Amino acid sequence: MMRSYLLLLFCVTCWGSNFVFGSMLVHEFPPLLLSAFRLTATSLFLLGYAWSTKRLQRLSRRDYLLLVPLGFIGTLVNQAAFFTGLQTVSATTASLVLSLAPITTALLAALFLKETFTLRMAAGSVLAIAGIFLVVGQSGGLALSRGLVYIGIAMLTFAASIIMMRRLTERIEPFIATVYSTVIGSGMVIPAALIKEPLQGSSSHLWAWALLIVTAIVMQGICGLVWNTQLRRVGAGKASVFLNLQPFVAMIVGFAFLGTPVTAVQLAGSVLIVGGVILATLKKKAKAPAPMAPGVPTA
Template sequence: MMRSYLLLLFCVTCWGSNFVFGSMLVHEFPPFLLSALRLTSTSLFLISYAWGTKRLKHLIRRDYLLLIPLGFIGILLNQAAFFSGLKTVSATTASLILSLTPITATLLASLFLKEIITRRMVIGSIVAIMGIFFVVGKSDGLEFSIGILYILLAMLTFAISIIMMRKLTERIDPFIATVYSTVIGSIMVIPVAIIKDPLNQVSPHLWAWVMLFVTAIVAQGLCGLIWNFQLKRVGVGKASIFLNLQPFVAMIVGFMLLGTPVTTIQLIGSLLIVGGVVLVTTQKRDKADAINQRMFKPRTIPKTHN
């Protein structure tokens, strides 16, 4: 079990650091071009792994009705908004805003999947939203910049993609869904990047190219595989606790590499956000899960569909 916890900690450390690396890369590459290059690298890694392990499967037309919107919302819009926001928003602030994703996904699940909302979830959401006001607040009042709005859009599209992925994985394996959605998103991003951010108009440094490909393969590809495998061993509840460490990793790495200051207000806001997320993700599930299981019994999936 300790090995699983260390692997989960490794993933969260990579993901938290990825905010800082992204902040560095957006000054070397335009947002759409950066998204296209990273997603292409990740897609090639995932396809190679799926092909090598013989896990690549053919899908039916019904699956693509969710995969195509998932690629557009969860990959194209999410990545474009994320990297556009990082041009003006610090890695620490971005990581804190994106830590609201579990709460947002929970609220969306209650609306579209009819899952139960408990009092604890409501209180946790309110506490986390209060934290956001501290994080994006200034000494002379609140200031929602265009960068903040981009990061909020990235958070919302990520939460929506979680709901879509949950519906999709009722029929197909989560890994296969991840591979196909990433490849479809890459195919969508590439033409946009070619038109909007031609490669011949930029001249990144060598370190930027190395950082781009390494972070794409390790943070988005390898860590995604490790995380999915460890979820089966430790469970979603325990694994989700590790995700709350991402903002603190981003704070530390941002301070060490970029000298990004961490204010007292941000610390208060981060504690509220993480506290709110913990309230929601570590709620007592027995009663709610029992009700959900009675209302939505999982369908038996034939072996041919995996």
């Protein structure tokens, strides 16, 4: 189980770093077109790896009944809602709403997957969310607006996609599920991006294209494979709690690469985030069984 947790931590570290690299790339590419380019690179990488390892396989119609909605909800609707919401909602407010994804996922997992939502998981999630409020420096309440509704939809579709992927990996291998869902999602995002945003707005800098391709392969390709594999082993609820670490990672990487200052309040919030994840994921040690009475059969 510890190996699974370390692999999940690796994924979240990459994804947290992705906020910093994404903030660099968003100045070089239109947002939705950037997503389309990255998904294309990820799809080509996954298809190439699957072909070289001869792991592609035919799926049943029942599998596509999950894959197509997963591509539509988890990729097309999620990306469109997120970038539309960011037109009127600040990144800080958006990150707060999106930080509700782990608890939403755990609740959906308890509802649809019959996973246990323990008091320890609830307490750890609340503690981590309190830390997120400190890390992002939010003060004041959230006023309901059209943009905020879009960000809420992005959060809900992300949580729903985790549940759908968890259900899908009960039927097929996580690698196959990752390949097919990514390719189908890309096929939906690319036309929407080409219609909404012209290609002329893309970067002419070689470093931007190189960063786009590398982050696509690592953040979305490799991490997607690792995450979906471990998702089946630890459960959707516990895996999603690790997502609370992303603001903490983004803060550290932002300081290292962009020189973004780190305040004492943010450090305090980071401690709460890490503490919340530990509280939600560590198991209590099993008690030693009581001695059996002579002649009593074991179950």
